[in-house]
Amino acid sequence: MKKISLPSDSSQVIAPPPLIYLSGLVVGAILHWLKPLPFLPETLTLPLSTILVVTSIALITTAFRAFRKAKTTIHVHKPTTKIVTTGPYRFSRNPIYLSMTLLTIGIAILVNTLWILVMLIPVLLVMQFGVIAREEAYLTKKFGDEYLHFKSKVRRWL
Secondary structure, eight states, rough: OOOOOSSSSSSOOOOOOOHHHHHHHHHHHHHHHHOOOOOOOOHHHHHHHHHHHHHHHHHHHHHHHHHHHHOOOOOTOOOOOOOOGGGGGOOOOOOHHHHHHHHHHHHHHHOHHHHHHHHHHHHHHHIIIIHHHHHHHHHHHHTTHHHHHHHHSSSSSS
16 A cells, blocks of 8 residues: 655644544444434524524635635645634634534534534544644744744633
8 A cells, every 4th residue: 555645744634534533423423323412402403503503604705705815824734824814814813624613513503413522522622632732833943932932822712
């Protein structure tokens, strides 16, 4: 089997974040299929999930626009050319991951299964140690004081 090599000028994350979140959703759905574990009254699932999904879509859309405006890549396995500090990045260093987390919670509520929320715990641990910590180390090494200043002013999540 041929080994895939990543560019040295990248964050070296363990997997693409959407794949990490999708893995948690799939395992949660399988567990729900095997042993349903509802946690909300049915009357709440649609309104609550709609709020979270719409918020998630709005957040990720504005984050993508900020990347496009800054003319840098969103792909974790490609070199970052600029630190994005506009749009939702004024409030969160990881609005895309926050969006994926909100989307996951919204799906868990819509399907009304606690399993997806339970699986979000290992997903967030993998994100913290396998993605975010590596990205932060990469950005600190690449941008130095510029990134450290941004990091000191803007929270990781909210």
